Amino acid sequence: MSSKLTDTHISQGSLPKHIAIIMDGNGRWAKARGKARMFGHKAGVESVRKTVSAANRLGIQVLTLFAFSSENWRRPQEEVSLLMELFVTVLGREVKRLHKNGVRLQVIGDKSRFSRSLQDKIARAEELTKDNTKLVLNVAANYGGQWDITQSVKKLAHQAARGELDPDSITDGDIAVHLSTAGQPDVDLMIRTSGECRISNFILWQAAYAELYFTDEYWLILMKKACLMPLPGI
Ligand code: IPE
Ligand code: IPE
Numbered sequence: 001m002s003s004k005l006t007d008t009h010i011s012q013g014s015l016p017k018h019i020a021i022i023m024d025g026n027g028r029w030a031k032a033r034g035k036a037r038m039f040g041h042k043a044g045v046e047s048v049r050k051t052v053s054a055a056n057r058l059g060i061q062v063l064t065l066f067a068f069s070s071e072n073w074r075r076p077q078e079e080v081s082l083l084m085e086l087f088v089t090v091l092g093r094e095v096k097r098l099h100k101n102g103v104r105l106q107v108i109g110d111k112s113r114f115s116r117s118l119q120d121k122i123a124r125a126e127e128l129t130k131d132n133t134k135l136v137l138n139v140a141a142n143y144g145g146q147w148d149i150t151q152s153v154k155k156l157a158h159q160a161a162r163g164e165l166d167p168d169s170i171t172d173g174d175i176a177v178h179l180s181t182a183g184q185p186d187v188d189l190m191i192r193t194s195g196e197c198r199i200s201n202f203i204l205w206q207a208a209y210a211e212l213y214f215t216d217e218y219w220l221i222l223m224k225k226a227c228l229m230p231l232p233g234i
């Protein structure tokens with residue numbers, strides 16, 4: 001998105017508050033270039049950077065990016081390990097820049113399955129950026145929409161079992177309060193790249209009323225013009 005478009009054609013009032021993106025097609029993008037899937041994942045980081053920067057500049061309140069689903073563990077072990085490594089590297093490399101730009105980073109998903117050192121890195125990044133007031137960036141990692149609803153309902157069930165909550169009094173709001181996006185506006189725009197028209201267990205409850213936008217372009221759409229050139233650091 002060019003800054004010209006940003007500055008002249010988009011009025012603040014018409015912007016979505018919360019955009020959620022299923023960043024899909026990295027593997028196919030790489031394959032089309034005769035490269036390993038990992039090449040696509042690494043190149044996709046540049047699209048993430050540009051998207052975060054555009055969302056922050058536009059004044060979007062919340063951006064949720066689907067980085068790794070609870071189902072993605074079923075991928076070949078090697079791809080999973082390399083994706084975890086990439087996650088660690090990118091986190092280490094980008095956090096300062098996010099912080100400098102006033103972005104609050106939150107990793108949403110079941111973090112307990114990550115290595116101790118990755119969990120610590122995530123906790124430090126969240127702590128560093130927690131008071132930032134510009135864009136909230138949710139990185140959905142080991143995330144599943146069904147998991148999110150289940151973990152919220154479990155908390156309510158425990159409260160009920162302790163006699164602190166009457167099951168008949170439970171409202172939609174009670175469930176929302178325990179979701180990983182508690183306190184954030186619901187998703188009003190969900191985007192999926194690469195031509196697939198599925199939600200793939202992404203943010204389900206929060207996207208109950210979202211507009212859905214599916215594009216045939218791969219996640220590396222932002223890199224289209226540069227795709228045949230060597231990419232720095234890859
Ligand atoms: C999305 O790209 C990124 C992740 C799931 C990590 P894919 O890896 O799903 O790429 P395709 O869909 O196989 O092309
Ligand atoms: C969804 O993409 C998950 C992420 C983008 C992280 P997938 O490519 O894994 O989804 P399916 O399995 O094809 O539905």
Ligand code: MG
Pocket residue numbers: 024025026
């Ligand atoms: Mg895919």
